[in-house]
Amino acid sequence: MSIVNNTSIKRSIGLIVLATAATMGDVAAAAMTQDIEPKRIDLGQAAQLTLSASGADADSISPPMVEGLEFVAVAQSQRTESINGVSHSTTSITYQVIPQQVGVFTIPSETPSAPPVVLTVDDAGAGSSGRSAAAASPQASMRAPGGNAFVRLRLPKHDLYVGETVPVDIQVATRDGMVAALNGQPTLNGDAFTLDKLSAQPERTAEVIDGKPFTVFTWHSALAAVKPGRLSLTMETPLTVRILSAARPDRGRFAEPDLDDLFNDPSLQSFFGTSTEREMTVASPPANFSVQALPTQGRPADFSGAVGNFTVKSDVSDDKAATGDPITLRLHVAGSGTFDRVNSPMLHDVEHWKTYAPTATFKPADPIGYRGEKTFDQPVIAMQAGAQVLPALAFSWFDPSTGRYVDAHTPPVPIDVMPASTAETSAHLSPSGQPGPSTAGGVVPASTGQSKGFRPDHAVSGGTVASLLPHFFQAPYVAAPSLMMFAFLSVGFWARRRERRADEMDAAREAAAALQTAPLLTQMNRAASSSNAELFFGAARQAVQRALASRWHIPPAKVTSDEAEARLGPETDVSLLFELADEASYSKVQLTAIDIKRWTQVVNQQIKGEMA
Amino acid sequence: MMKKHHWPVSMAVVILSLSFGNLVCRADPALPTTPDSGSHDSHSAAALYNLGNSYARQGQAALAVLNYERARILAPRDPDIRYNLRRLREAAGMTSGSPGFGEAMMWFSPNTTYWIGFIGLVLAGAGGLLWCFRSPYRMASRAALGAGLLMMTFTLNDALMIGQLMDRSVVLQPVAASAAPIAGAQTIFTVPQATLVQRLDEHANFNLIRDSQGNTGWVSKNQLIPIISHEGEIDANT
Numbered sequence: 001m002s003i004v005n006n007t008s009i010k011r012s013i014g015l016i017v018l019a020t021a022a023t024m025g026d027v028a029a030a031a032m033t034q035d036i037e038p039k040r041i042d043l044g045q046a047a048q049l050t051l052s053a054s055g056a057d058a059d060s061i062s063p064p065m066v067e068g069l070e071f072v073a074v075a076q077s078q079r080t081e082s083i084n085g086v087s088h089s090t091t092s093i094t095y096q097v098i099p100q101q102v103g104v105f106t107i108p109s110e111t112p113s114a115p116p117v118v119l120t121v122d123d124a125g126a127g128s129s130g131r132s133a134a135a136a137s138p139q140a141s142m143r144a145p146g147g148n149a150f151v152r153l154r155l156p157k158h159d160l161y162v163g164e165t166v167p168v169d170i171q172v173a174t175r176d177g178m179v180a181a182l183n184g185q186p187t188l189n190g191d192a193f194t195l196d197k198l199s200a201q202p203e204r205t206a207e208v209i210d211g212k213p214f215t216v217f218t219w220h221s222a223l224a225a226v227k228p229g230r231l232s233l234t235m236e237t238p239l240t241v242r243i244l245s246a247a248r249p250d251r252g253r254f255a256e257p258d259l260d261d262l263f264n265d266p267s268l269q270s271f272f273g274t275s276t277e278r279e280m281t282v283a284s285p286p287a288n289f290s291v292q293a294l295p296t297q298g299r300p301a302d303f304s305g306a307v308g309n310f311t312v313k314s315d316v317s318d319d320k321a322a323t324g325d326p327i328t329l330r331l332h333v334a335g336s337g338t339f340d341r342v343n344s345p346m347l348h349d350v351e352h353w354k355t356y357a358p359t360a361t362f363k364p365a366d367p368i369g370y371r372g373e374k375t376f377d378q379p380v381i382a383m384q385a386g387a388q389v390l391p392a393l394a395f396s397w398f399d400p401s402t403g404r405y406v407d408a409h410t411p412p413v414p415i416d417v418m419p420a421s422t423a424e425t426s427a428h429l430s431p432s433g434q435p436g437p438s439t440a441g442g443v444v445p446a447s448t449g450q451s452k453g454f455r456p457d458h459a460v461s462g463g464t465v466a467s468l469l470p471h472f473f474q475a476p477y478v479a480a481p482s483l484m485m486f487a488f489l490s491v492g493f494w495a496r497r498r499e500r501r502a503d504e505m506d507a508a509r510e511a512a513a514a515l516q517t518a519p520l521l522t523q524m525n526r527a528a529s530s531s532n533a534e535l536f537f538g539a540a541r542q543a544v545q546r547a548l549a550s551r552w553h554i555p556p557a558k559v560t561s562d563e564a565e566a567r568l569g570p571e572t573d574v575s576l577l578f579e580l581a582d583e584a585s586y587s588k589v590q591l592t593a594i595d596i597k598r599w600t601q602v603v604n605q606q607i608k609g610e611m612a
Numbered sequence: 613m614m615k616k617h618h619w620p621v622s623m624a625v626v627i628l629s630l631s632f633g634n635l636v637c638r639a640d641p642a643l644p645t646t647p648d649s650g651s652h653d654s655h656s657a658a659a660l661y662n663l664g665n666s667y668a669r670q671g672q673a674a675l676a677v678l679n680y681e682r683a684r685i686l687a688p689r690d691p692d693i694r695y696n697l698r699r700l701r702e703a704a705g706m707t708s709g710s711p712g713f714g715e716a717m718m719w720f721s722p723n724t725t726y727w728i729g730f731i732g733l734v735l736a737g738a739g740g741l742l743w744c745f746r747s748p749y750r751m752a753s754r755a756a757l758g759a760g761l762l763m764m765t766f767t768l769n770d771a772l773m774i775g776q777l778m779d780r781s782v783v784l785q786p787v788a789a790s791a792a793p794i795a796g797a798q799t800i801f802t803v804p805q806a807t808l809v810q811r812l813d814e815h816a817n818f819n820l821i822r823d824s825q826g827n828t829g830w831v832s833k834n835q836l837i838p839i840i841s842h843e844g845e846i847d848a849n850t
Binding site for chain 2: 324325326361379381453454455456457458459460463464465466468469470471472473477480481484485487488491492495496499
């Protein structure tokens with residue numbers, strides 16, 4: 001409560017002094033100076049330009065215009081002195097200079113009395129890393145425009161091997177009240193490194209940096225290089241900052257720096273609405289690394305890519321077992337390093353033992369999984385009674401501290417294997433002769449074997465599968481019916497298309513036949529009117545010949561009485577018509593109305609493709 | 613006339629597309645493209661059943677249940693597996709694990725079901741084509757098409773149930789199910805050892821599970837062993 005009251009009193013005093021200072025007159029003639037620090041920066045960094053004008057207020061100071069540089073006002077102060085009753089005021093505005101490109105920039109002065117200042121901007125990735133000691137240091141940081149936020153990396157070492165994992169702390173510090181929001185997690189720039197297991201929620205601590213309160217967000221992660229060489233990386237974080245307005249003539253007019261600091265307090269500026277929000281990305285200084293490839297000399301055959309410092313041991317769930325009962329062989333790999341690459345095939349094809357696929361579990365000792373223990377559990381079943389031995393387990397890794405591969409072997413494990421019947425008898429009889437342990441918690445008593453009503457084992461023969469994963473979820477088995485379905489569809493569509501085309505061709509032929517037979521039908525009508533049997537039957541025969549020729553895909557001349565009998569059968573209307581046509585051409589045939597009607601119908605039927 | 617002939621083919625295509633499209637969509641994108649290359653041995657229902665018996669004799673209920681359940685996938689109608697699984701649950705005082713309607717309807721192993729569907733596809737395809745070509749064996753083609761469609765429908769039905777199996781896990785140790793996937797979250801209920809649960813979702817190192825009573829909560833992934841691992845291997849402490 002007292003803090004609040006003190007703050008309120010200070011602010012009230014400040015406001016009164018500010019109002020008084022604003023009414024002071026008798027301003028001396030203006031004289032402007034400018035200074036920039038530092039004078040040489042890397043692209044991505046920022047410099048501070050301070051413009052001071054004596055005898056003028058802040059309105060007379062305007063930001064310079066230089067192509068390739070951006071000027072953002074970040075602070076303003078005014079000092080007023082009264083000497084022998086004459087007031088002299090000095091107004092200063094500090095701009096953050098953000099270069100947009102590499103080069104040497106001359107920032108001119110607004111008055112001839114002040115010399116221009118020169119800012120040199122270097123390429124951050126081209127030889128400047130060696131110049132910047134801060135950038136190369138493990139705790140280097142880069143201020144954001146306005147100096148209100150920065151990102152820094154805390155790394156234990158900068159000399160790495162490919163695949164080696166090192167823990168890294170990524171810290172984003174934001175000035176209290178000046179950063180409105182963090183807009184995301186830090187991200188890695190470049191493709192030479194991987195960042196694993198970035199904690200979802202950062203740790204949050206308060207720090208005072210250069211006398212100003214900062215909130216520091218820390219993410220823990222593990223960094224690994226993926227290729228050799230001299231590499232550098234930066235981390236960047238998107239955030240929203242509050243930027244002070246450039247012209248505020250009613251602020252910063254105090255002779256006392258404390259009062260200026262008070263009125264430059266972000267919370268007060270925010271209160272008076274003098275700041276605007278802007279989204280920007282803050283990047284860390286480049287951290288440089290020397291990354292070496294893993295040596296090929298001395299690499300063990302079973303090396304799985306693990307890089308770190310490990311210890312290896314093995315044990316079994318029980319050194320006594322019965323034939324047919326599973327015991328678990330465990331390999332423990334503990335230490336620090338790339339546990340993702342820690343892998344072991346365990347045992348395979350061991351005489352007198354049946355081995356199953358091992359599983360791996362990892363118990364991390366820190367939040368990022370850099371330290372911990374990985375355990376491989378492999379169920380094995382003794383197939384033969386007697387004194388058996390589980391062979392030694394091997395595991396190899398690369399130790400970056402010595403620069404050499406380590407090939408470790410665990411000692412063989414002797415197992416006393418009893419015949420199944422003996423083991424079962426001993427399992428059923430507890431030492432006290434009492435029933436086994438309680439079933440509470442879902443634990444089945446050890447005596448619940450066949451004596452508890454379980455059905456006996458099955459004979460193992462045939463019917464094996466390589467995987468429990470159903471065929472439905474395996475790509476080759478999904479592809480096979482899909483391809484088959486595609487083939488069926490293709491053939492079906494092809495058949496349909498072919499049939500449709502045949503139908504279309506038939507229709508076209510029928511249309512052509514109808515067109516060809518139309519004059520003959522007219523001729524038949526005329527012959528019928530004049531009772532000319534020879535002409536009638538001749539035209540009828542020609543019409544039928546053309547219609548059948550079109551259907552049978554042969555020339556009309558080949559549609560003879562014999563051909564018609566061969567194709568349509570004996571004594572059909574067609575063959576009879578052909579006979580009548582022959583008869584009418586050689587002898588007098590009487591043409592009656594019934595004949596005309598009948599044979600006209602026969603001809604029309606043949607033209608339409610209907611069977612008479 | 614052509615349109616009349618093609619509707620069964622169109623129906624077969626739609627059913628096939630739906631069935632295999634659905635299955636492919638259900639499959640985890642991280643699934644390997646080749647079956648289970650890392651597995652040490654081939655496995656059989658009898659071997660898994662015997663392994664379950666061994667664990668049951670040793671008093672390791674969770675691993676026994678796991679192996680019985682895996683054996684049941686390969687031999688769903690095996691009475692001994694069902695019997696021993698039921699006896700084990702009774703002896704341990706566990707609930708039945710509610711296999712569910714779909715699972716109870718499973719008649720064949722998933723791979724047998726797959727091949728039934730495959731043969732059905734061949735029959736339906738051949739029957740449809742014969743019909744298209746106006747084969748003289750019209751009755752035979754109709755019968756093949758009908759039988760094929762029936763077999764494919766059966767496979768589709770079973771495949772959808774098998775999809776549910778992919779999300780089943782056995783609880784390794786008694787574990788507290790919490791309200792949120794973070795350490796120290798409020799405990800809602802306790803899941804006993806060897807309980808069969810359905811995995812509904814995952815976040816970080818936690819799985820959202822539902823037990824046979826319908827309770828849902830977040831538990832550590834380390835305490836769950838999937839009946840069918842995504843890699844398809846028979847692993848996990850078996």
